[in-house]
Amino acid sequence: MTQTHIFQAEEIVAGYDNKMVIQEVSLVIPSNKISVIIGANACGKSTLLKTLSRLTKPVSGNITLDGKLISKIPSKQLARVVGLLPQSPIVPEGISVADLVGRGRFPHQSLLSGWTKKDYEAVAEAMRIMNITELANHNIDELSGGQRQRVWIAMALAQQTDILFLDEPTTFLDITYQVEILDLLTDLNRKHGTTIVMVLHDINLSARYADYIFALRQGKLIVEGEPLKVITSTLVKDIFGLDCMVIKDPVSGSPFAIPKGRYHVNNEKAP
Amino acid sequence: MVLVICFVLLGLCMLTSLAFGSRMVGLHDVIDGLFHPAADSYEANVVRKRISRTVFSLLCGAALGVSGALMQAVTRNPIADPSILGVNTGASLFVVCGIAFLNISTANQYIWLALAGAAITALFVFGIGSLGRSGATPIKLVLAGAATSAALSSLVMAIMIPRSYVMDQFRFWQVGSVGSANWDNISTFTPFLLIGILVAIFSAPALNALALGDDVATGLGVRTGTLRLIAALGAVLLCGSATALAGPIGFVGLLSTHVMRLILGPDLRFVIPMSALSGAIILTVSDVLGRLIGSPGELEVGVVTAFIGAPILILLTMKLKVRSL
Numbered sequence: 001m002t003q004t005h006i007f008q009a010e011e012i013v014a015g016y017d018n019k020m021v022i023q024e025v026s027l028v029i030p031s032n033k034i035s036v037i038i039g040a041n042a043c044g045k046s047t048l049l050k051t052l053s054r055l056t057k058p059v060s061g062n063i064t065l066d067g068k069l070i071s072k073i074p075s076k077q078l079a080r081v082v083g084l085l086p087q088s089p090i091v092p093e094g095i096s097v098a099d100l101v102g103r104g105r106f107p108h109q110s111l112l113s114g115w116t117k118k119d120y121e122a123v124a125e126a127m128r129i130m131n132i133t134e135l136a137n138h139n140i141d142e143l144s145g146g147q148r149q150r151v152w153i154a155m156a157l158a159q160q161t162d163i164l165f166l167d168e169p170t171t172f173l174d175i176t177y178q179v180e181i182l183d184l185l186t187d188l189n190r191k192h193g194t195t196i197v198m199v200l201h202d203i204n205l206s207a208r209y210a211d212y213i214f215a216l217r218q219g220k221l222i223v224e225g226e227p228l229k230v231i232t233s234t235l236v237k238d239i240f241g242l243d244c245m246v247i248k249d250p251v252s253g254s255p256f257a258i259p260k261g262r263y264h265v266n267n268e269k270a271p
Numbered sequence: 272m273v274l275v276i277c278f279v280l281l282g283l284c285m286l287t288s289l290a291f292g293s294r295m296v297g298l299h300d301v302i303d304g305l306f307h308p309a310a311d312s313y314e315a316n317v318v319r320k321r322i323s324r325t326v327f328s329l330l331c332g333a334a335l336g337v338s339g340a341l342m343q344a345v346t347r348n349p350i351a352d353p354s355i356l357g358v359n360t361g362a363s364l365f366v367v368c369g370i371a372f373l374n375i376s377t378a379n380q381y382i383w384l385a386l387a388g389a390a391i392t393a394l395f396v397f398g399i400g401s402l403g404r405s406g407a408t409p410i411k412l413v414l415a416g417a418a419t420s421a422a423l424s425s426l427v428m429a430i431m432i433p434r435s436y437v438m439d440q441f442r443f444w445q446v447g448s449v450g451s452a453n454w455d456n457i458s459t460f461t462p463f464l465l466i467g468i469l470v471a472i473f474s475a476p477a478l479n480a481l482a483l484g485d486d487v488a489t490g491l492g493v494r495t496g497t498l499r500l501i502a503a504l505g506a507v508l509l510c511g512s513a514t515a516l517a518g519p520i521g522f523v524g525l526l527s528t529h530v531m532r533l534i535l536g537p538d539l540r541f542v543i544p545m546s547a548l549s550g551a552i553i554l555t556v557s558d559v560l561g562r563l564i565g566s567p568g569e570l571e572v573g574v575v576t577a578f579i580g581a582p583i584l585i586l587l588t589m590k591l592k593v594r595s596l
Contacts, residue, residue: 075489075494082490083490084489086484089486090482090487091483092482093537095536100483103491106491106493155487165490
């Protein structure tokens with residue numbers, strides 16, 4: 001079981017060059033829960049995740065882990081607590097599944113130690129959780145998109161961190177694989193207590209899989225809370241600028257947003 | 272397995288390098304020259320002369336092989352070689368300046384100039400490549416290296432062309448040769464080689480993480496900027512010192528790393544040390560070939576590596592998909 005951590009951001013401002021994409025966002029990541037950051041394109045949700053996961057330095061504000069500034073924690077030590085799967089990692093050509101997953105062990109190895117029994121166990125465990133054990137000796141190039149994504153998540157799992165950030169882990173995947181990946185991440189959270197923070201595109205999958213939602217609009221955090229409380233037609237209108245109806249998802253009981261376009265709306269004529 | 276084959280090849284290389292040359296000697300003479308200091312035949316002395324040359328070409332090849340592997344890992348560019356960071360040109364410029372303005376003519380003086388030139392150029396290229404918010408990305412490093420290299424080589428020409436004596440001296444160095452190596456050169460060179468190879472071996476796990484992209488590497492706790500700097504300095508040390516003593520020898524770094532990657536896969540913990548072996552083999556074989564082809568004189572090894580290196584690399588690229596980083 002993982003430990004409980006207090007990961008928080010205080011009034012962070014971040015962005016690129018002169019454009020500040022994130023404006024004074026303060027938040028506390030709920031420990032041992034699944035949090036999802038939602039928002040429209042270019043609202044800064046990816047930048048927020050990058051800033052939290054130390055890929056982008058905030059221009060001002062503090063990000064702390066258990067009261068310590070993350071910029072002051074030695075990078076390898078931090079990498080044993082906070083893991084990260086960015087949006088478009090590079091696959092070295094010809095690399096095998098086991099080799100790639102094994103690279104997640106880097107922060108646990110010292111210059112001289114080499115591979116220990118613990119490392120092999122962690123890699124085997126990560127591959128088992130992601131159901132890729134039988135693919136271990138395959139080349140990544142031979143795998144489907146869904147399998148590849150499972151391999152990448154397994155690499156992040158091999159890192160054995162208590163907190164895991166994922167930037168759109170389901171992008172470019174068919175709906176079947178999206179659900180599969182989100183189910184596996186939920187397994188991880190329920191069984192190991194891993195704190196998961198991710199950016200997702202799909203509001204309904206977010207509402208179903210998140211324990212906690214952070215909604216961004218134009219770089220500002222406008223609403224946060226449990227999906228049942230915060231996902232309303234007003235919020236969807238607010239962040240996406242889309243008229244919709246929110247019903248109870250008959251499968252999961254979570255909120256489900258049904259968009260209203262200009263056509264195909266019962267009893268109404270198109271404008 | 273690969274290791275055993277490499278060592279057998281290495282042994283064969285050493286033997287042929289001792290035996291073959293403008294003057295052929297038999298195995299018997301090689302043994303005499305190596306193990307019987309009393310033997311005083313002409314052939315035994317020829318063999319003794321070739322020992323330093325062989326040792327130097329092995330070390331130099333190892334340095335170039337590891338340097339190539341490091342540079343490819345740092346820039347995440349499979350066709351990176353010492354010339355990509357502008358290191359060769361920087362070294363050349365300093366050597367030319369030394370010849371032209373300081374009247375320098377021995378290899379042991381070249382080495383410091385070439386190293387300084389290589390290091391300053393690498394730092395300069397690294398500095399330019401790191402400008403901007405995203406830091407030293409591979410593409411920016413490659414561009415900065417190419418631009419710097421072009422600027423520096425025109426400087427080299429500008430200094431050299433009006434001075435014919437510089438040209439003569441420089442041209443021999445520029446082609447690349449291990450023939451003039453003596454034990455002094457080797458002892459000057461060895462510390463650089465050792466430090467460089469240690470740097471390479473210790474940074475291999477972090478470079479493995481870097482191969483997955485800067486973001487993943489950062490997530491794994493790698494300080495990408497620091498790692499690039501250290502690994503690039505290691506590469507500079509290796510290739511700068513090799514270049515100083517033997518002149519710019521191309522293709523060895525490129526070829527040795529690619530061959531190893533094709534055989535061993537992308538794990539740099541194996542590719543880096545094995546590139547030292549393959550580099551040593553390739554350079555020594557090239558040197559032997561140069562002596563055979565050029566007989567009764569000899570062909571400088573830089574010419575030979577270019578001649579075998581280029582077509583083999585093209586073949587490799589076409590036949591087997593060259594594994595990128």
